[in-house]
Amino acid sequence: MNWRSLFALGVSGGLVPCPAALVLLLSAITLGHIGWGLLLVFAFSLGLAGGLTALGLLLIYAQDLFKRLPTQIRLLRFLPTASALMMTLVGLGMATQALIATSLICPRC
Structure with missing residues (x-):
């Protein structure tokens, strides 16, 4: 990971549509405060x-700490799964x- 890829990560994270941001924008439009x-x-x-950029920097600078961890720890291998x-x-x-709330599935029927 270098500075260019870290910058790309930050920019792409800022460009990805977020459901919370969409709700915020639609709420502001509903209230008449578009700006x-x-x-x-x-x-x-x-x-x-x-x-995201700060997290990437933290991981870059903490890279040596991760290299020192014992590779025999089973938990670390299965943690992503x-x-x-x-x-x-x-x-x-x-x-x-x-589905239950919309009555598409009725557990008591």
């Missing part, structure tokens, strides 16, 4: 880009709750 909504979305995107499984289960749970 204020655009300013808030700009600040939101700038903060996201800054946060475990986190992906956890996110999948959370997503399935949220989807099930949404």
Whole structure:
């Protein structure tokens, strides 16, 4: 990772549409404050880009610490799989709750 790729990460993170930013903008449009909504979305995107850049810098400078970790730790090898499984289960749970709330699935029928 170099400075150019880190800058690209920050810019792309700031450009990606975020559901929260969309809700913010639509709420501002509904209230008749379009300019204020655009300013808030700009600040939101700038903060996201800054946060991603800061995280990238932190990982670049902490690279030596990660190299010193023992490679025999089993948890570190399975951590990406475990986190992906956890996110999948959370997503399935949220989807099930949404289907139940919309009466598409009735658990008592």
